Amino acid sequence: MTGSEDSPSFRLAYVPGVMPAKWVRIWNERQPDVPLTLLSVPAAEASDVLRDGAADAGLVRLPVDRTVFSAIPLYTETTVVVVPKDHLITAAEEVSTEDLADDVVWQPLDDVLEWERLPGKPAVERPATTADAIELVAAGVGVLVVPQSLARLHHRRDLTYRPLVDAPQSSVALSWPEDATTDLVEDFIGIVRGRTVNSTRGRTRPQPEQAGKTAKTEKDAKSGKDAKSGKGRAEAAARRKPPAGARAAKGGAKGAPKSGAKGRGKPRRRS
Known part of the structure; x- marks a missing residue:
């Protein structure tokens, strides 16, 4: 660490x-x-x-x-060409490298784009930095091709930029x-990568002891829930089942002879 x-x-x-x-x-x-x-x-x-x-x-x-x-x-990133605000290509929303054929295109020593062939007219020298190249463009000498973030970083009120559709990208x-x-x-x-703090792929997660406590808490909660559920089912069954006395009374009434039924009575005494 x-x-x-x-x-x-x-x-x-x-x-x-x-x-x-x-x-x-x-x-x-x-x-x-x-x-x-x-x-x-x-x-x-x-x-x-x-x-x-x-x-x-x-x-x-x-x-x-x-x-x-x-x-x-x-x-x-989008690649753009930085030009003075009065440059002809500002009339278009985006341009291609062919549109730079008549311009000197600066390539500073800290250029981050990988060119097979630089567009435009060759410059007599390479500026040391992107900031130096920006100064040359602001002076009306040539244009500069950079990633859009660098154009924003070196923004000037007298300069603007347009997307360069067929240039290398960074x-x-x-x-x-x-x-x-x-x-x-x-x-x-x-x-x-946009992972949340509780992502299973991230390193920030409960420690083993904390995880054990969490699991125990969840188990206890589940056991309590199951016990409560079982108690509720027992109470519901009790409400549906009549008391023992009521069952006995009901059974006795059912087994007793009906009113008016003939019984065997007492035996007749012989004379």
Whole structure:
């Protein structure tokens, strides 16, 4: 388990564009005694951070080395092209890479998309970061293709974006070293997969002693219910069955001779 046994903690790395707030909120509700520390890391460094043990798990961009890391894909992002607000392509709701043929398309060194061939005109250099490329687009030089979350992260009032329908896409996953699947990692897996706190697949469940008490309580409740049910049936039967005196009176009346019937009487005395 991460940290000391007396004061465990959980460290979660995340890459730019990923918003972990919802999962962190659920963690804090379920694990109030285990603080969660967020580590913002560049996408290209996320694997090293996890491999070196600086974080217990990470919200990263695929692909990852599956011989080292486990990964649970969470979602795939829409790819967009970022342009000045007065660019011609803003007249369309979505565009294709062919629509960028006359534009310089920047590819920063921290690009997270895997291109077979970059569209548009080749740039003379590659900006160091996505933020640097955004500045160039804002200056009216070229366009930038990124996952939608990065376009939102670097939002500017003088820029906008449109979906690029035939561009590569980026997928986000929860990843961690395969040989370091701790109890806390399992807890976080349950959160991102939407399991409830009482899920049978989650780690948070009654301890054996508590489970035994629960089973005993349920058994006692069932026994009480059965006893109450049996008592109710006995009372109902008693209400239907007449008292013993009434049965005897009824039987005697039934066996007595009817009024007016001839009897044997006394024997006649001989003279």
